Amino acid sequence: MxxxxxxxxxxxxxxxxxxxxxxxxxxxxxxxxxxxxxxxxxxxxxxxxxxxxxxxxxxxxxxxxxxxxxxxxxxxxxxxxxxxxxxxxxxxxxxxxxxxxxxxxxxxxxxxxxxxxxxxxxxxxxxxxxxxxxxxxxxxxxxxxxxxxxxxxxxxxxxxxxxxxxxxxxxxxxxxxxxxxEFPDAEQLKAIVDVHLPDIDQQLLDQALSAFFSVREFPDLKKKPSTSELIDWLRLLLAERVQAGQLALDEQALAELPLLGALIKTEQDQALLAQPLKRAMRSY
Structure with a gap:
């Protein structure tokens, strides 16, 4: 062949x-x-x-x-x-x-x-x-x-x-x-991002990918964000001059990710991501 x-x-x-x-x-x-x-x-x-x-x-x-x-x-x-x-x-x-x-x-x-x-x-x-x-x-x-x-x-x-x-x-x-x-892994996503955004800061990209996969792996999420939505999100992060440190969030704060609407497209999923944050605030 x-x-x-x-x-x-x-x-x-x-x-x-x-x-x-x-x-x-x-x-x-x-x-x-x-x-x-x-x-x-x-x-x-x-x-x-x-x-x-x-x-x-x-x-x-x-x-x-x-x-x-x-x-x-x-x-x-x-x-x-x-x-x-x-x-x-x-x-x-x-x-x-x-x-x-x-x-x-x-x-x-x-x-x-x-x-x-x-x-x-x-x-x-x-x-x-x-x-x-x-x-x-x-x-x-x-x-x-x-x-x-x-x-x-x-x-x-x-x-x-x-x-x-x-x-x-x-x-x-x-x-x-x-x-x-199959959905791309982190290395494949980096290669895809490099095609669309070759000059992106690598620290920002690493933090963004970590947050992106945390969102995708969140339990019971109805619509997981896709590759195209990741690219859109990264473009917005660059346009708004978001720094890598602003993305270094744990699972308790995923609902606070900047420009989350580029990744999460339903109110049910946004509410779901906010639940751990609400529990943490109540316990505090």
Missing amino acids: TEQALFKGSERYIASPQLALAVNAAMHLQKPLLIKGEPGTGKTLLAEELAAALAAPLLRWQIKSTTKAQQGLYEYDAVSRLRDSQLGSDKVADIANYIKPGVLWRAFTADQRPVLLIDEIDKADIEFPNDLLHELDRMAFQVYETGELVEARQRPLVVITSNNEKELPDAFLRRCFFHYI
Whole structure:
């Protein structure tokens, strides 16, 4: 597989050896790469950086709870055709005028092999992944209104992300190469921060990371802060000229961390962090 090892990360994206291996394995097998992990661990950015590294176009399909698989193939605008027929338009004679290609159609017919990102597939209905199986396997589909067969000129590199909000069907999983992005450890986070904030004071960074992990490890926290939220927090600390000593807090005082709203996004979690502090104040 050596000749297939095309992706090692980039200047903007620190990929672990395991993640780079997964990307290249999926490309070698010509299977969709299914990426899971906590929100903010770089799943979407991976597809963007893969496209940049390969100098390939990126086509993104952002999945919502209302998204249907058919929309990725094409949509037939029957309403516009009816309106045009009432107005006596010549367009009505050709039904192809009312067929709107979806992102899969554009990926299949692209002049250059694209990276196709199907982002947050777990947000859709449980049947959505199964509805895509046939098209992703055959790399072709039929336009029933016109009889046209749309076939892939070249197999796109498919990256599928999931936040684990719901389980995906076994039949779908069998057709993918899977990788779970583990949350970075302190050294990996330092490397990631160095990409975004290369001039940050190391003492401030060390104290910030210590406080950040203390927050993430706090019991019963509903939403743990992510890598992207850490970067935002560090940018704010620098903008406000916060000193390292202001972050040297123990668990009893995590609620007093400056600019905590960059890390903690719910009132329940902020109240939870304040509980040890309240207990300490009562005992005093």
